[in-house]
Amino acid sequence: ETGVTQSPTHLIKTRGQQVTLRCSSQSGHNTVSWYQQALGQGPQFIFQYYREEENGRGNFPPRFSGLQFPNYSSELNVNALELDDSALYLCASSLGQTDTQYFGPGTRLTVL
């Protein structure tokens, strides 16, 4: 059984660009949650996808969007990148919406 995987591991973009981050959920898990972790802070909830539908969102602007595919893998898209978007982006999968979340290693995004 494979765990949660994320790609890429590191990414450098410039302000104004767009980025797509990917997450493969653990086998059997139908729910994916995305978090943003700025340096020295705890993670902040971005949104959660359950069976291909967004079913909850944190305090992030619409330029943060996502998708979940039929195999329950997921993408996080960020448009019009800003310097403050530089962070570690974490993906977590779970059996259901309220079950224990298992985290991937994260994608480190740097915006210059």
Place this chain on the structure above:
Amino acid sequence: KQEVTQIPAALSVPEGENLVLNCSFTDSAIYNLQWFRQDPGKGLTSLLLIQSSQREQTSGRLNASLDKSSGRSTLYIAASQPGDSATYLCAVKFGFGNYQLIWGAGTKLIIKP
């Protein structure tokens, strides 16, 4: 507003000492509380999960307690080792049916050889 606080932000102790990390939360109606470990630049490793109905959980040298009435959880690490050096984060799921984890900012722990 539901908040999670971890104090201190950093802690440095000599190898071999027993130590306690603290986590406080503002709402006693929690569903569960989870302690994580994070190594520099890395993802999160789940250490212990305490359900709302439980008072403590143990794994090896780690023991986590939960006191909902006072809004506190502690993570006890026995016989600390340099390999325990990491940032320890506390995350709370408030309320039954809630899907979102609310996180503390973490305690950075350094164990000196």
